[in-house]
Amino acid sequence: MPYQAFDSAAAIAFAKQRGFLPAEADVHCREIGDGNLNLVFHLSTSDKSLIIKQALPYARCVGESWPLSLERARIEAQVLQAHGKVAADWVVKVLDFDLEQYAMVEEDLSHLQLLRKRLINSEKVAAMGQNLADYLAQSLYAYSDFELDPKAKKALVSQFINPDLCLITEDLFFTDPYREHERNDIFPASLATAIAFREDDALLAQVAELKARFLSCPQTLLHGDVHAGSVFSGPGELKVIDAEFGFFGPVGFDVGSVIGNLLLAWCRHHTLGNSDYAAWLESELLSFWQRFESRFSVLLQGSKDVALANARYQQRFVAKVLDDTIGYAGCELIRRTLGLAHVADLTSLEEGPRAAAEQKALSLGRSLILASEQRCDIALIPTLLKTFA
Ligand code: SR1
Numbered sequence: 001m002p003y004q005a006f007d008s009a010a011a012i013a014f015a016k017q018r019g020f021l022p023a024e025a026d027v028h029c030r031e032i033g034d035g036n037l038n039l040v041f042h043l044s045t046s047d048k049s050l051i052i053k054q055a056l057p058y059a060r061c062v063g064e065s066w067p068l069s070l071e072r073a074r075i076e077a078q079v080l081q082a083h084g085k086v087a088a089d090w091v092v093k094v095l096d097f098d099l100e101q102y103a104m105v106e107e108d109l110s111h112l113q114l115l116r117k118r119l120i121n122s123e124k125v126a127a128m129g130q131n132l133a134d135y136l137a138q139s140l141y142a143y144s145d146f147e148l149d150p151k152a153k154k155a156l157v158s159q160f161i162n163p164d165l166c167l168i169t170e171d172l173f174f175t176d177p178y179r180e181h182e183r184n185d186i187f188p189a190s191l192a193t194a195i196a197f198r199e200d201d202a203l204l205a206q207v208a209e210l211k212a213r214f215l216s217c218p219q220t221l222l223h224g225d226v227h228a229g230s231v232f233s234g235p236g237e238l239k240v241i242d243a244e245f246g247f248f249g250p251v252g253f254d255v256g257s258v259i260g261n262l263l264l265a266w267c268r269h270h271t272l273g274n275s276d277y278a279a280w281l282e283s284e285l286l287s288f289w290q291r292f293e294s295r296f297s298v299l300l301q302g303s304k305d306v307a308l309a310n311a312r313y314q315q316r317f318v319a320k321v322l323d324d325t326i327g328y329a330g331c332e333l334i335r336r337t338l339g340l341a342h343v344a345d346l347t348s349l350e351e352g353p354r355a356a357a358e359q360k361a362l363s364l365g366r367s368l369i370l371a372s373e374q375r376c377d378i379a380l381i382p383t384l385l386k387t388f389a
């Protein structure tokens, strides 16, 4: 059957036809998609529930004037499957994928909550930093040149060429926030800083460096969008979803996205005077990086590539991952404040606190991006956070 955007009845028919639900089952179905791009259906019967996610041929948050290739649904399913193979504990299970309808069947995670919601609610999510670090260390190592057969790596790079969604990131992270553009959504109190950024040559030069690495550094298979709305968590569980932005890019992009999102939450809570929670976020952020660095470094020691097994080279590689991480975290802070896609950590604040929290995000973002030109130390982050005391 040719592609057709589902309504609830079509989603139920799809689940039955693919054998996930008996033909006679009484199914309750709700469209629950609250992201920027896709349709997401929650289906349940008296004894079973599942998720169907279908790509639309355009960006849902903008409409048909922003066409997008349906291919992203294949990429998403295959990135989740690839990461699931090597980091199963932390990745949503893909149960099925249909190339005609660009629809994927996933396990239902509605017993968990979106991490962003929990961070906004000041919940101290147990082992958050450790789980995210383990997920990224295992999946990002497994698809790197250290581990993969050279020919298999090139085949995978080509399988995960993702032009439409990479272009979104290229524009929304690295270009739009630093120019006047109709896609930007700038809170009035942040406009003066936005205008100043457009003339800030040192900042623009380093953003260009980071964009160039994003464009041409196929180190590993990235998730591509590990923000706090792509992570579900609950007691003893953390699961990553939404990998449609996946492609082969620099390790530090995913690691930096996590740090950028923890810092966005920090800007919220610090502004609200929730100092205990802000301190918890800072310590999770540090333990996230430390755990990632140590796990990833241990994995590198098992390099299958003899030349890349050199210990001194590996130390340099990890140091460069941190430089990139710091820079991409800075880009995430700025693009979530000035660009198209905002985060509730900031937008749900009242006008005054929002202005103050956005100023922190912008200032922190700029400092991190500028710092990433030189060799970085993770201690830079606590040092910068202290300047807001
Ligand atoms: C048009 S898509 C906007 C943003 O939503 C996604 O989750 C990505 O973060 C993207 O940049």
Ligand code: MG
Pocket (backbone or CB within 6 Å): 035, 036, 225, 230, 242
């Ligand atoms: Mg998403």
